[in-house]
Amino acid sequence: MKIGIMSFAHTHAASYARLLRGEPDIEVRGADPGPHQAGEVRGAELARQLGIGYADSYAELMAWGPDAVLVTSENANHRPLVELAAKHRAHILCEKPLATTWPDGLAMVQAAREAGVLLMMAFPVRFASDFARLRAQHAAGLLGQVVSIRGTNNGKLPAERAWFADPGLAGGGAFADHVVHIADLVEALTGAEPRAVTAVSNRKLYADRTEAETGGLVMISYADGAIAAIDCSWSRPASAPTWGGLTLSVAGTLGSVDLDFFGPRARGLDAATGRPIELPYGPHHDVPMLREFTSAVAAGRQPQPDADVGLRTLAVMLAAQESARTGTTIAVRPI
Amino acid sequence: MRVGLVGAGVISHNHLPHLLRLGAEVRVYSEAGAPELVAAHGGAVAVSLDELLDWAQVIDLASPTHTHYALARQALSAGRDVICEKPLARTDEQADELVELARQTGRHLYPSHVVRYFPAYARLQGAVRDGLLGDLAVLRFYRSGGFPVRSAWFADRDLSGGVVLDMMIHDLDIARWLAGEVTQVSATWTRAGDAGQPADTGQPADTGQAHDTGQPAEASHVLLTHESGAITQVSGVWGAAHLRFTTGYFVAGTGGTLQYDRAADRGFVPDLARGPAQGEAVPETDPAEDPYYLVLADFLGAIRDGTPTRVTAADGAAAVRIANAALRSARTGQPVTLVAGAAS
Numbered sequence: 001m002k003i004g005i006m007s008f009a010h011t012h013a014a015s016y017a018r019l020l021r022g023e024p025d026i027e028v029r030g031a032d033p034g035p036h037q038a039g040e041v042r043g044a045e046l047a048r049q050l051g052i053g054y055a056d057s058y059a060e061l062m063a064w065g066p067d068a069v070l071v072t073s074e075n076a077n078h079r080p081l082v083e084l085a086a087k088h089r090a091h092i093l094c095e096k097p098l099a100t101t102w103p104d105g106l107a108m109v110q111a112a113r114e115a116g117v118l119l120m121m122a123f124p125v126r127f128a129s130d131f132a133r134l135r136a137q138h139a140a141g142l143l144g145q146v147v148s149i150r151g152t153n154n155g156k157l158p159a160e161r162a163w164f165a166d167p168g169l170a171g172g173g174a175f176a177d178h179v180v181h182i183a184d185l186v187e188a189l190t191g192a193e194p195r196a197v198t199a200v201s202n203r204k205l206y207a208d209r210t211e212a213e214t215g216g217l218v219m220i221s222y223a224d225g226a227i228a229a230i231d232c233s234w235s236r237p238a239s240a241p242t243w244g245g246l247t248l249s250v251a252g253t254l255g256s257v258d259l260d261f262f263g264p265r266a267r268g269l270d271a272a273t274g275r276p277i278e279l280p281y282g283p284h285h286d287v288p289m290l291r292e293f294t295s296a297v298a299a300g301r302q303p304q305p306d307a308d309v310g311l312r313t314l315a316v317m318l319a320a321q322e323s324a325r326t327g328t329t330i331a332v333r334p335i
Numbered sequence: 336m337r338v339g340l341v342g343a344g345v346i347s348h349n350h351l352p353h354l355l356r357l358g359a360e361v362r363v364y365s366e367a368g369a370p371e372l373v374a375a376h377g378g379a380v381a382v383s384l385d386e387l388l389d390w391a392q393v394i395d396l397a398s399p400t401h402t403h404y405a406l407a408r409q410a411l412s413a414g415r416d417v418i419c420e421k422p423l424a425r426t427d428e429q430a431d432e433l434v435e436l437a438r439q440t441g442r443h444l445y446p447s448h449v450v451r452y453f454p455a456y457a458r459l460q461g462a463v464r465d466g467l468l469g470d471l472a473v474l475r476f477y478r479s480g481g482f483p484v485r486s487a488w489f490a491d492r493d494l495s496g497g498v499v500l501d502m503m504i505h506d507l508d509i510a511r512w513l514a515g516e517v518t519q520v521s522a523t524w525t526r527a528g529d530a531g532q533p534a535d536t537g538q539p540a541d542t543g544q545a546h547d548t549g550q551p552a553e554a555s556h557v558l559l560t561h562e563s564g565a566i567t568q569v570s571g572v573w574g575a576a577h578l579r580f581t582t583g584y585f586v587a588g589t590g591g592t593l594q595y596d597r598a599a600d601r602g603f604v605p606d607l608a609r610g611p612a613q614g615e616a617v618p619e620t621d622p623a624e625d626p627y628y629l630v631l632a633d634f635l636g637a638i639r640d641g642t643p644t645r646v647t648a649a650d651g652a653a654a655v656r657i658a659n660a661a662l663r664s665a666r667t668g669q670p671v672t673l674v675a676g677a678a679s
Contacts, residue, residue: 145527148554148572150477152585198521198670200558200566204472204589215473215587217568219523219556227523229556229570233473235587251479251572253528253550258598329521329669 001294004066005030006058006081007073008046010095011160012122012286016070017050019290026294029053031061037162062088068297070122071095074169075176079104086115093120093293097180097317098310100171102333105314109307120293120303121310123184124285125246127292130259131185134250137257138189144254146190149228151182155244157206157214157234165210173212175199175320178232180313183220185248187309192222194312197319198329206234218320220332232320241278261285311335336360336635339381339391339415341406342398343368344486345616346420349627350397351376356628357635362387365398388413393443393638395631396420399486400501401494404429407444411436416443416638418631421508422500423651427659430652437648445634445644446651450505450582451512452626452633453618455595459586462593463513469590471514471565476506479572480580480615482551490551492662498553499524499665500658503571506584507661508646508654510559510567513586517567517657519560519672524665526553550575557661558670580618 003026005013013030020028030052036042047054055061061069062084068091071081078099085092092112098121099105112119125131137143155178158164170176183194197220201213218230236244245262265280296303312335319330336359340350343365351372354361361378363369364387369380381387384406388394394410396403396419404424410417411433423446424430437444450456462468480502483489495501499522511517528551552574559567572578583596597618620626630645637644660671 144550144575145552147525147527147552147574148556148570150556150570152475154585154587196668198523198558200519200521200560202472202564202566204470204564205587207589215566217473217475217558217566219521219558221523221525225525225527227525227554227556229523229558229568231473231475231568231585233587235473235585235592237591249477251552251554251574253552253575255575256479256572256578327519327670 001025001068001298002027002029002064002066004061004064004069004090005052006061006069006071006085007077008032008042009074009077009161009163010072011158012095013070013072014046014050015286016072016290017052019284019286021050021052027053029055029061029064029066031055031058033057040161058084066090068093068293074163075171076100076169079108082108082119083111086111086117089115089117091118091297093122094310095122096313097171097176098314100176102314102318105311109311112307118296118302119307119310120296121184121305122289123181123305123309124289125181125261126185126188126305127285127288128261129283130261131188134257134259135189142254143250143252143257146226146250146252148251149186149226150249151185151228151247152231153178153181153246154231154233154235156236156238156240157209159238165212167210167212170212172321173210174214174216174232174234175201175218175317175324177234179218179230179317179320181246182228182230182248183313183316184305184309186222186228187312188305189250190222190224190226192224192226194220194316194332195223196221196329196331197316197323199320199323201324213324216320216324220316241276242280308335336393336639337391338393338395339364339387340395340397341365341384341387342396343372344397347372347397348375349617350395350631351378353625353628353631354395357632359635362390388415391415393418393635399488399494400496401425401488404433407433408436411440411442411444414440414442418445418447418634419651420447421651422446422496422504422655422658423648424655425494425496425500427656430655434648434652443638444648445637446646446648447630448505448508448646448651448654449626449630450509451645452629454624454626455600456509459584459593459595460513463586467590468586468588468593471563471586471588473587474510474514474565474567475585476509476568476583477570478502478506478582479574479578481576481578482553482573483616484551484576485616496658496662497524498571498573499555499557499661502573503555503557503569504654504658506569507557507559507657508650510569511653511657512650514561514563514565514567516562517559517673518562519670520557520657520660520664521670522555522557522661522665524555524662526551528552555661555665559657580615582618
């Protein structure tokens with residue numbers, strides 16, 4: 001199977017490349033045409049470091065005839081790459097969020113559908129074993145009826161790539177970066193339709209680094225009566241020992257379950273500085289996610305999370321942005 | 336000091352022993368349960384509210400929320416100082432009127448926002464006050480426990496204000512204490528299952544046994560915008576009866592972050608074959624630094640010596656205003672704007 005990586009703009013491009021390059025029967029080639037931000041290792045040099053093949057342009061990458069592609073560009077540039085891949089009949093794993101505008105999202109889904117290619121969203125957290133346990137317990141009725149969900153996805157303002165702090169390329173700030181993961185987990189857990197979103201934001205943290213919101217709180221009302229709240233803030237100090245994390249607390253009529261997806265870690269102190277040492281351990285959620293994608297491509301079946309999940313989580317993200325901007329509760333657009 | 340305690344429900348077990356330990360003489364008036372309460376802790380039973388009002392210098396209201404206003408009004412009008420369980424009153428107007436009446440009569444009026452006296456929250460406030468966290472940006476609070484089926488009025492939102500006015504008001508108060516006045520409030524609220532017709536025994540809940548199949552649950556999320564620009568999320572759940580009382584916070588400012596979780600940050604972790612039943616109506620506390628003692632000590636000290644208290648009547652009224660704004664927002668589906676500093 002030939003897999004093309006379209007753009008190294010997102011830091012996940014490198015981790016996907018590292019995981020795929022050693023797989024038998026998978027050949028990986030990337031394209032990452034410039035210009036690139038000064039100081040960032042990109043393009044042919046990054047491909048060389050990752051030990052994968054490289055094409056100088058997307059046209060050249062498409063000419064190679066990939067069976068599938070990973071779209072890991074800046075958020076705002078997903079659409080042209082997805083459309084290009086669809087045109088060349090390559091199946092697509094798209095980095096989250098699906099897009100930064102509703103018309104872009106619709107056009108991408110339409111392009112994939114018309115070309116008959118599979119479109120999957122890169123939401124790795126739902127592949128965590130702990131989440132599988134939660135789903136099984138929920139399905140077995142152990143939680144009763146879910147009434148409340150609290151999610152946190154707090155991190156540093158991503159520093160490895162400058163575009164994360166550029167609202168134009170990122171499609172916003174903390175809302176664009178972190179709302180969709182938890183929206184996806186609720187999607188995977190209950191499948192309930194999100195109906196209304198209220199959000200507030202500010203820009204007190206990392207104020208010197210971006211014009212976008214860095215603090216964001218979001219509430220979602222679902223059609224089944226459940227209510228969710230998400231803290232998507234970039235509230236992890238830049239000096240912290242790790243990037244951040246993602247937690248989920250689900251309360252039902254029969255009890256509650258708390259998950260801390262990146263929580264388990266060895267903790268200690270550095271003798272020289274007194275700073276905390278935190279060494280997270282545990283399986284990499286990207287592994288089962290990529291396996292779902294490649295096996296679905298091989299079998300010609302639709303992988304999950306699919307395009308509809310991409311659109312619904314995008315709709316929640318856009319509603320959060322609009323709510324914070326207008327100070328009103330926003331109805332989530334149906335797909 | 337002669338203290339008249341009104342009410343003999345669960346929370347009175349967190350008032351009476353501390354009042355006695357503080358050296359107060361206590362009489363208890365309640366429609367039910369007063370003899371049992373007194374038998375458990377001491378003090379005496381008052382046969383009527385009139386007797387209590389005649390005898391006492393201070394009235395301590397540990398009665399249901401919807402009774403606070405009339406009882407506090409009666410006590411203040413009779414020249415008594417008043418300590419009142421949170422919320423200070425059911426409505427904004429009632430709370431404001433009580434604050435004004437206390438001012439006019441020159442009597443003390445204190446709402447028991449006990450969470451300000453819980454060590455993890457007091458430590459947080461001290462850190463914020465001392466500037467450790469810099470300019471506050473994002474605050475998050477959560478609190479959950481079993482649905483209070485021990486007495487029917489909790490489930491009646493008109494009487495209790497539900498999980499928002501009964502439980503989350505603690506964290507709404509803490510958020511305002513830390514980050515200042517609130518200018519906008521939005522909320523979601525939901526309830527599942529049948530709140531049922533539980534017996535009002537006036538006794539502590541037989542936690543964990545009563546209704547593992549009844550399954551009423553109520554939950555709410557509230558978002559606040561503060562005058563300072565800080566934003567706050569408060570989440571609350573009244574859920575299954577076996578739930579431990581869970582509380583926690585995460586606060587981020589330009590200077591750093593602080594977080595606390597009652598389940599994770601425990602200094603005593605038993606795992607015993609014959610341990611106590613699960614479920615708590617109120618959180619267990621360290622007897623050496625019991626917040627229910629500290630709050631009453633603060634209030635009785637203020638009444639005796641005129642010392643300032645950690646929480647004031649105006650704070651209580653402001654918390655009621657924020658909580659009712661949340662209920663209004665949950666009902667209308669839109670954020671509610673508050674006039675900053677409207678707390679009288």
